[in-house]
Amino acid sequence: xIILGIETATLQVGCAVGGVEGxxxxxxxxxxxxxxxxxxxxxxxxxxxxxxxxDEVSVVAVDVGPGLFTGLRVGVATAKAxxxxxxxxMVGLSSLDLLAFALHHTDGLIATVVDARRGEVFxxxxxxxxxxxxxxxxxxxxxxxxxxxxxxAMGEDCLLVGDGAVRYASSFDDAxxxxxxxxxxxxxxxxxxxxxxxxxxxxxEFVQPSELEPMYLRxxxxxxxxERRARV
Amino acid sequence: MKVLGVxxxxxxxxxxxxxxxxxxxxxxxxxxxxxxxxFGGVVPELASRAHVELLxxxxxxxxxxxxVEGRDLGAVAATVGPGLVGSLLVGLSAAKAxxxxxxxxFxxxNHLEGHIYAAFLEEPDLEPPLVxxxxxxxxxxxxxxxxxxxxxxxxATLDDAAGEAYDKVxxxxxxxxxxxxxxxxxxxxxxxxxxxxxxxxxxxxxxFSFSGIxxxxxxxxxxxxxxxxxxxxxxxxxxxxDVLVTKAQRAAAEIGATGIVLGGGVAANxxxxxxxxxxxxADGLRAFLPSRAMCTDNAAMIAAAGWWRLRSDGxxxxxxGADPGLxxxxxxx
Ligand SMILES: [Zn+2]
Numbered sequence: 001x002i003i004l005g006i007e008t009a010t011l012q013v014g015c016a017v018g019g020v021e022g023x024x025x026x027x028x029x030x031x032x033x034x035x036x037x038x039x040x041x042x043x044x045x046x047x048x049x050x051x052x053x054x055d056e057v058s059v060v061a062v063d064v065g066p067g068l069f070t071g072l073r074v075g076v077a078t079a080k081a082x083x084x085x086x087x088x089x090m091v092g093l094s095s096l097d098l099l100a101f102a103l104h105h106t107d108g109l110i111a112t113v114v115d116a117r118r119g120e121v122f123x124x125x126x127x128x129x130x131x132x133x134x135x136x137x138x139x140x141x142x143x144x145x146x147x148x149x150x151x152x153a154m155g156e157d158c159l160l161v162g163d164g165a166v167r168y169a170s171s172f173d174d175a176x177x178x179x180x181x182x183x184x185x186x187x188x189x190x191x192x193x194x195x196x197x198x199x200x201x202x203x204x205e206f207v208q209p210s211e212l213e214p215m216y217l218r219x220x221x222x223x224x225x226x227e228r229r230a231r232v
Numbered sequence: 233m234k235v236l237g238v239x240x241x242x243x244x245x246x247x248x249x250x251x252x253x254x255x256x257x258x259x260x261x262x263x264x265x266x267x268x269x270x271f272g273g274v275v276p277e278l279a280s281r282a283h284v285e286l287l288x289x290x291x292x293x294x295x296x297x298x299x300v301e302g303r304d305l306g307a308v309a310a311t312v313g314p315g316l317v318g319s320l321l322v323g324l325s326a327a328k329a330x331x332x333x334x335x336x337x338f339x340x341x342n343h344l345e346g347h348i349y350a351a352f353l354e355e356p357d358l359e360p361p362l363v364x365x366x367x368x369x370x371x372x373x374x375x376x377x378x379x380x381x382x383x384x385x386x387x388a389t390l391d392d393a394a395g396e397a398y399d400k401v402x403x404x405x406x407x408x409x410x411x412x413x414x415x416x417x418x419x420x421x422x423x424x425x426x427x428x429x430x431x432x433x434x435x436x437x438x439x440f441s442f443s444g445i446x447x448x449x450x451x452x453x454x455x456x457x458x459x460x461x462x463x464x465x466x467x468x469x470x471x472x473x474d475v476l477v478t479k480a481q482r483a484a485a486e487i488g489a490t491g492i493v494l495g496g497g498v499a500a501n502x503x504x505x506x507x508x509x510x511x512x513x514a515d516g517l518r519a520f521l522p523s524r525a526m527c528t529d530n531a532a533m534i535a536a537a538g539w540w541r542l543r544s545d546g547x548x549x550x551x552x553g554a555d556p557g558l559x560x561x562x563x564x565x
Contacts, residue, residue: 036321037553040328044550054333069277070318073284074325080288081326085302085333209288220277 001201004043004057004082005193008035008075009067009095010114010163015042016190017050017057020198023191024050030187035074043082057086059206061197063188064092065215066122066139067114072214080209089206091197094215098188099162100126100133101196103181108157109136113164116141121164122217123147132196141217144168151178161185233306234298235542236330237535238291240323241315241343243267243274245286246531249298249305253349253539254356257298259525259532262286265410272409273399280318287326294531302334307547309538312340313558314370320554328550337547339538343529344371344560345381347495349540350526350533358491358520363484365476365508368496369395369410374438374479375560376487381544385562386483387438394472395498397442401449401468405461415465416501422466424503427452427459429471431478438479445471469503477507484517491518500527 005023007014013035016026025046029038047054062079065072083090099112106128114122121144125137144164148171151158160172161181172178200206234257239246248259264282268274295301310327313320324340331338348364364375364383372389392400395412402411407418429448432441449468453459480492492512498504505521512519526533 033551034553036325037551039325040332040550043329044332069280070321073280073318074321077284077287077322077325078329080284081291081329082333084288084292085330210292214281214284216281220275220281222271222275222278 001058001198002052002056003059003061003194003197003201005061005190005197006039006075006079007063007098007188007190007193008039008071009063009065010071010187011068012187013038013042013071014190015039015046016194017046017052018191018194018198023194024052026191028187028190035071039074039078054086058088059091059197059201060086060088061091061093061193062212063095063098063193064212065095066116066141066217067095068117069216076212076214080212083209090209090212091200091205092207092212093193093196094139095188096122096124096139097135098192098196099185100124101192102185102189103159103161104128104133106159108159109154111147111151111158111160113147113160113162113168115164115167116218119143121147121168123164139215139217144171148172148178163187233539234300234304235307235309235535235539236291236294236305237531237533237538238287238308238310238323238327239346239529239531239534240283240287240319241311241313242319242529243279244529245283245290246529247291247294248531248535249294249300250353250532250535250539253536254353256353256532257300258294259530260290260294260297261528261530262290269409272403274316276316276318279316280322283319283322287322291326291330302330305334305336307331307337307339307538307542308334309339309341309535311343311346311534312552313555314343315556317554317556320556324554332550337542338550339542340548340552341534341538341541342558342560346533346537348377348493349537350495350522350530351493351520353526353532353536354522355520358493361487361489362491362493363480363487363489364493364495365480366495367394367476367498369393369399371496372440372442373560374483376483376489377493378563380540381561383560383562385560387440387479389440389442391441391443392446394440394442394476397446397472398498400446404446404450405464412498412501415469416503418462419466419469419503422460422462422464424466424470426463427467429467431471431475434475434478438483440475440479442472473501473504473507476504477511480508481511481515484515489517491520493520495522495527497528500524
């Protein structure tokens, strides 16, 4: 079973192709041309490098966020179209889950923190379990300060990971129990996406392209303003 | 050659299959008008979200209705600009992915050129030189089309687009959003000669100015609070249409055009269509008035324009991006 993975939830644009043995080829770029320009040529590139014909792909996996809306939509729109054209099902995985999975060999709590801009972060919490991680707090959008307070109140050692943890490192500085994972882990890994999606695909936990939606966690500004106006 | 067109530049999610730039096998449009109506205009973030949700089913439906498979296609065309960048990126990304899987060329299409080619879908024997009057919520342009893909800009609006003036006046009159159809319908019950609103730049050149007329409407209604709204709507519409038709007619005579092509959302306006038709009959010209479905944003016009662009320029690289400020490719010499 060959999985094609698309990952564009942060400033990074990435994709990977692989199967039961993990990723056979993967691509990431965090700087340079924008997601929409880079992604389709990158898919072409990883398939060529891994000597995988697109017709052999049996599942399209995609990072559904949370993350930066525009890049995220480029990835989701591309992945849905790939699945439609290939007539294959999809697997959607959260950016926060992918970040935590990369650190599953650690002990103690993991907090995944994605930069949400405007002084906020998307965050969730996990504990390592054999072979992976288990989510212990649901994804939410909050300020780095609130997240730091919540983590300190838990009073255990916690490893923070993600571009939000790097960007707001100073918010997590004072806390004794908190440490920040290396910048190499700051963006979700397309190789991890393929690996996790393979496990889901084996259990046939699929979604159809028409059912898959990005995880926004934040309403459009117009809706927020509208609700505010409606309340007064 | 069958071309799949994809259009997501604003608030319509659309896909269509067209043969040789003229025969429409399917044209599916999912409008978001209701989604944005509460906000009195298109909300870019909501439009982008809706495109992501709607696009795959819309494409699947267009393919099914046309009875084609990916391998039957000769190209996939998508709007790359002008438009809302977040919305454009959804359609562009999907179209490139489809082209990659199906192993067919991708063609990036200029939305404005798409509106011009809407006329060719319904009148395949159309022959340049033509005068094109492109009027929508975002554009008011008078163009000399000398040959396929060869456009010379004669004039454009210096301030508001014609459709924008409709929206603003409709909002002021409390007619809701979108303003064009509301004013058009109400004007039928009014007297177009009741109020003599100003005709901006009527005799000067080919440029347009529509910002003054909104102010005139407001001033007039304030001074005459008992005036009938239908008369205001009809008189406003008559003033706008007067300017558009007079200039298009003059341009057609000057460049020796065989006809006048109407395009863009405002091309659905019943009074504008009537007056263009009258002007063309008077001057022995052909009038190309796209059906109402072809006036509003759709993907059949994108597939048609894409077919012509593929013939003249070849495929667009898969590394291409969107260009929200893209202008019509003009010749200047
Ligand atoms: Zn348009």
